[in-house]
Amino acid sequence: MDADVPPQAPLRGRRRFLLGLVTGAVVMALAGLGASTFVKSPQQAAAEAAAPPASLITATVERRVLREDVVLRGTVEPDRALEVTPVLGSGRSVISRRVVKAGGRVGAGSVLAEISGRPVIALTGRVPPYRDVHAGMTGSDVRQLQAALRELGYPISDRAGVFGASTGRAIRRMYQSRDYEPPLEEVPAAPDPAPSAGVGAPAATPAKRVYLPMSEVYFVRTLPARVAAVKAGLGAEVAGPILTLSVGGLVVRGTLPPADRELVDPGMSVEIFDETSGKKAPGRVTTIGELRQGAGSETGHPITISATGTLPASFTGQEVRLTVTSATTGEEVLVVPVSAIFSAADGATQVLRVRDDRREPVTVRTGASAGGFVEVDGAGLAEGDQAVVGGRTGGARPDGTG
Incomplete structure (x- = not known):
């Protein structure tokens, strides 16, 4: 044996053995701890699989005005369309000046058109002109003319239905105030009882007096009116309606679905909304017709809506949205969602109120309903209370009835 090599110490080997033993024990302990997280008892597994406890969904009792609305579409049209076809005079009849345009207002005394240099004047009356009216004539047409002239502010002292001097003066003023020469005709010469003494004397200038050609007036039953369309432009030869x-203002016509007929009655308020311009106008249901069969949405009841005031001229011909208020409480009432109402075992209508985590059934009387809410009146129920409308989980109803 070499004397220079020291002998191995017996304690070093023992330390290594103990260190390995401790390390192995720690590793086994950690492995056991990790495995224990994946192992669950049957009771723990069942508890984790069970549904969580049910929680309540509540809504606030509030005050509001209840409204039930019916929405439909309609088209803005004239209440009554009148095709203006003037009586033509002699000679060629051509539109010689543009006077009115679509959307323009026509009142009593307005010039509807100028044909071959002569006006066609709108007057109020029911009977269309059927003859030229001359001084000395009598009849219902003369009476109608006199009434129309008085409406324009011209005084007439002639007997009703008799074309006298004051009627002639009113006609003259009507033309002159519109910058037209009044129509004149020669007065028939009275017979000369004796031959003229002067040979070669100049002939007297024939006298002239005013008259009214039937081609230069157009009687409309109701004025003012509005021009819905111009059918004859400048230079066009008149051969029909111009x-x-x-007449009678603009109205809205649409079709009311059969399912909504019981909700809508004449006289109900309507909001007329033109989606193109963003303008609104109030109106009322005027008429509802009998059910008409058609294709798809055309089946329904014809409905007419009249504006409370005057519809803007820009609405003419537009399709608009109509919102009919079919029912309203008129004032704020106490309401809850419809889902908050339930029937108790004794048949009473109740709301389940929640206060301080306590559920208190409150018996109520119900009233109007609209938009998912119902009017309620119950002792102790007040604005701001919380009413149960459902639960998030669980199969039982909030009132425990299942």
């Missing part, structure tokens, strides 16, 4: 007048 204008379409909307």
Whole structure:
């Protein structure tokens, strides 16, 4: 044996053995701890699989005005369309000046058109002109003319239905105030009882007096009216209607679905909304017709809406949205969602109120309903209370009835 090599110490080997033993024990302990996280008892597994406890969904009792609305579409049209076809005079009849345009207002005394240099004047009346009216004539047409002239502010002292001097003066003023020469005709010469003494004396200038050609007036039953369309432009030869007048104002016509018929009645308020311009106008249901069969949405009841005021001229021909208020409480009432109402075992109508985590059934009387809410009246129920409308989980109803 070599004397220079020291002998191995017996304690070093023992330390190595103990260190390995401790390390192995720690590793086994950690492995056991990790495995224990994946092992669950049957009781723990069942508890984790069970549904969580049910929680309540509540809504606030509030005050509001309840409204039930019916929405439909309609088209803005004249209440009554009148095709203006003037009586033509002799000679060629051509539109010689543009006077009115679509959407323009036509009142009593307005010039509807100028044909071959002569006006066609709108007057109020029911009977169309059927003859030229001359001084000395009598009849219902003369009476109608006199009434129309008085409407324009011209005084007439002639007997009703008799074309006298004051009627002639009124006609003259009507033309002159519109910058037209009044129509004149020669007065028939009275027979000369004796031959003229002067040979070669100049002939007297024939006297002239005013009259009214039937081609230069157009009687409209209701004025003012509005020009719905111009059918004959400048230079066009007149061979038929030259204008379409909307008489009696603009109305909206649409179709009410059969399912909504019981909700809507004449007289109900309507909001008329033009989606193109963003303008709104109030109106009322005027008429509802009998059910008409058609294709798809065309089946329904014809409905007419009249504006409370005057519809803007820009609405003419537009499709608009109509919102009919079919029912309203008129004032704020106490309401809850419909889902908050339930029937108790004794048949009473109740709301389940929640206060301090306690559920208290409150018996109520219900009233109007609209938009998912119902009017309620119950002792102790007040604005701001919380009413149960459902639960997030669980199969039982909030009132425990299942």
